[in-house]
Amino acid sequence: MSNETNAAATQGESMRKGPWHEDEDERLVTFVKLLGSRRWDYVARVSGLNRSGKSCRLRWVNYLRPNLKHGSISAEEEMIILKLHEKWGNKWSMIARRLPGRTDNEIKNYWRTHLSKKAVTQDQAESFRFGEDDHGKQIFVFQGDDSNSYFKTYNGESYNPCMETSDTKNIAYAAAVSDFDLTVTSTSPYETRLSDWILEFQSEIKSEEDYNTTHSCCCYPACFTEENDLWGCSDSLWNME
DNA sequence: AAGTTAGCCAACCGCCACCGC
DNA sequence: TGCGGTGGCGGTTGGCTAACT
Numbered sequence A: 001m002s003n004e005t006n007a008a009a010t011q012g013e014s015m016r017k018g019p020w021h022e023d024e025d026e027r028l029v030t031f032v033k034l035l036g037s038r039r040w041d042y043v044a045r046v047s048g049l050n051r052s053g054k055s056c057r058l059r060w061v062n063y064l065r066p067n068l069k070h071g072s073i074s075a076e077e078e079m080i081i082l083k084l085h086e087k088w089g090n091k092w093s094m095i096a097r098r099l100p101g102r103t104d105n106e107i108k109n110y111w112r113t114h115l116s117k118k119a120v121t122q123d124q125a126e127s128f129r130f131g132e133d134d135h136g137k138q139i140f141v142f143q144g145d146d147s148n149s150y151f152k153t154y155n156g157e158s159y160n161p162c163m164e165t166s167d168t169k170n171i172a173y174a175a176a177v178s179d180f181d182l183t184v185t186s187t188s189p190y191e192t193r194l195s196d197w198i199l200e201f202q203s204e205i206k207s208e209e210d211y212n213t214t215h216s217c218c219c220y221p222a223c224f225t226e227e228n229d230l231w232g233c234s235d236s237l238w239n240m241e
Numbered sequence B: 001a002a003g004t005t006a007g008c009c010a011a012c013c014g015c016c017a018c019c020g021c
Numbered sequence C: 001t002g003c004g005g006t007g008g009c010g011g012t013t014g015g016c017t018a019a020c021t
Helices: A003-010 A022-035 A040-047 A053-064 A075-088 A092-097 A104-118 A122-127 A150-155 A189-207
Strands: A128-132 A138-143 A162-164 A171-176
Touching: A022 A040, A022 A053, A040 A053, A053 A104, A075 A092, A075 A104, A092 A104
Parallel strands: none
Antiparallel strands: A128 A138, A138 A171, A162 A171
């Protein structure tokens, strides 16, 4: 029997489970502000919530904590998730530390529902190339005749730079890399580094004489190596304080 | 309109590491 | 040094809802 089960058993069968009510949230926030977000067992007992410390912690971390984003995952965030998952695997908490306002649970769920099913195969990776659209914009191109293939999922509302091309029947979907608005003033170290990343990425694309030789899988820059790796640093990319 | 299926996400479970005694 | 308590993490589940038939 686990410790948690033991603790629950000592308190009878009355320990609350399931969805949190608004008044429970308010109470938890009040007591976390008062006692801090460390001693969860203590917070649970003192608050009288009749929830386990674990449950209180989970609710705080995943929903009530300040600075949390509750909107959909952006294209930039998705790129980061893909890259970090490629590097670290299912280390959701580590990945979450690199995404401001996102929780490990949220990223894990997003991965499972959106990304895991479209893991890029080698063949698919080789189908990506860089090109230009009718207006000379640099674009990612996925070449293939399967309209259900990987890049179609980038055509959702959260990925505005995507567009469907019409110039050739073989080119199914394209993403306009240069559509990322880099003129916006960065407001955080995270955004600054992301902008730097994209700028360097675009520079890399410009220098490619033969688009087809670009070996980046998906939309990752080839310019980051093990020695020069934006993703390899151990600290967070931003300061939430 | 009703039933079924699929997708999403909040919450739980079990394991493990750390810390204090 | 061993043990119990606690928090953190990843995997899994279950309920809700939208889409489909």
